[in-house]
Amino acid sequence: MSNGIGTLNEGPLHQSLKALYLTPSAEEEVPVGSYVADVRAEDEVIYEIQTGGFSPLKRKLSTLIESHQVVLVHPIAAVRYIVKLPEGEDGQASRRKSPKRATVANIVEELVSIPHLLEHPNFEIEVVLIEEEEIRMFDPKRVRRRGGWRVVSRQLGQVLEQRRIGSREDLYSLVHGPLPETFSTADLALAMGQPRWLAQKLAYCLRESGAAELCGKKGNALLYRRLSGR
Numbered sequence: 001m002s003n004g005i006g007t008l009n010e011g012p013l014h015q016s017l018k019a020l021y022l023t024p025s026a027e028e029e030v031p032v033g034s035y036v037a038d039v040r041a042e043d044e045v046i047y048e049i050q051t052g053g054f055s056p057l058k059r060k061l062s063t064l065i066e067s068h069q070v071v072l073v074h075p076i077a078a079v080r081y082i083v084k085l086p087e088g089e090d091g092q093a094s095r096r097k098s099p100k101r102a103t104v105a106n107i108v109e110e111l112v113s114i115p116h117l118l119e120h121p122n123f124e125i126e127v128v129l130i131e132e133e134e135i136r137m138f139d140p141k142r143v144r145r146r147g148g149w150r151v152v153s154r155q156l157g158q159v160l161e162q163r164r165i166g167s168r169e170d171l172y173s174l175v176h177g178p179l180p181e182t183f184s185t186a187d188l189a190l191a192m193g194q195p196r197w198l199a200q201k202l203a204y205c206l207r208e209s210g211a212a213e214l215c216g217k218k219g220n221a222l223l224y225r226r227l228s229g230r
Contacts, residue, residue, distance in 0.1 A: 013051050016156035017073060017128060021047040032068065035060050045069045047126075051154065055113040065122040071164075072125045074110060076102045078160050079131040084149060087138045095133075104129060104163050105174045105194050108201040115208040118168040125165040131157035168209035172226070174202060184221040 010018070018038055022028055025042035032046065039047040046068045050057060054072070064070050080098040107127045117123045135153040165171065177191035189199035203224055206212035215225040 011051065011153060013075060013132065013154040013156050014049050017049045017051070017075060018047075020128075020159070021049075021073070032064060035064065037064070037068075040068075045071060047071050047073055049073045050110075051075055053113060054110045058114055061114065061117060061123065065117065065120050069122050070124070072123070073128060074107060074125065075128045075130045075132070075156075076104065076106050077132045077134075078102055078129045079157070081131075081133045081157070083133050083135050085135065085137045085152075098134075102129075103194075104161070105192055105198060105202070107165070108171075108174070108198065108205050111205050112201050115168075115205040118165070118171070118205075118209040118211075124167075127163045127165065128159055129161040129163070130159055133157055168206070168211040169228075171202065171206055171209065171211055179226070182215055182223045182225050184218060184223055186221065188224075 018028065021039045021041070023041065027040045028038065030037045030040040030046075032040070037046045038049045041047065046064055048057065048061070048064075048070060050072060051074070054074075057072070061070060061072065078101055080100065082096055082098050084094045086093055104127050107125065111118075111125070118125075133155045134151055135155065136149040137152045138148050139150045140148060163173075165173070175188065175191045176193060179191050180187055183191075185196055185199045185203050188203055189196040192199055192202065203212070203222075206224065206226075207214065210227060212224045212226050214222055216223045
């Protein structure tokens with residue numbers, strides 16, 4: 001299949017997420033122009049499932065939104081269990097809960113690749129908070145990375161929440177506290193309840209999508225001002 005990901009290349013997590021949107025009247029792996037859409041619903045809405053980074057989808061999404069409503073579906077692991085497969089025939093698998101927890105706000109880590117698409121009325125993002133299992137296998141060729149363990153599969157445990165970001169204005173739903181009229185990334189981090197590095201990514205998305213503008217500096221800190229959106 002040209003310019004699309006066929007079912008043979010899908011991992012378990014991708015397949016499980018796609019099943020969420022495959023209603024009896026929906027179709028999967030549908031040719032749309034020179035691309036292949038993951039799911040096309042009865043109302044012609046296209047659902048694209050992306051478990052990795054958004055950058056490879058830039059051209060595809062930019063093309064599809066000119067003729068269809070497109071929802072980009074992305075999972076974020078709020079809870080992750082790390083499963084290590086046995087190293088040998090006599091070994092045993094292990095399973096532990098990762099201390100790392102992500103939230104809906106972590107969507108900006110990938111959104112920085114395509115923030116401008118939120119300006120388009122045909123584009124939306126569905127963040128799916130999940131519990132997942134990350135399956136790792138020992139690979140002696142990768143001793144320096146993760147102690148020689150590599151991720152071979154990601155599997156869906158359960159869906160915890162689904163959150164739709166339908167416009168650039170919806171990015172402010174990631175901010176739970178009050179923001180001053182002009183704000184820095186330090187103000188944004190405080191209002192988000194998140195580290196500053198993540199607030200910096202949100203600030204970039206706000207600016208590039210047209211939801212905020214640069215309006216000055218305070219010392220070395222850039223200042224932003226909220227703009228009204230569609």
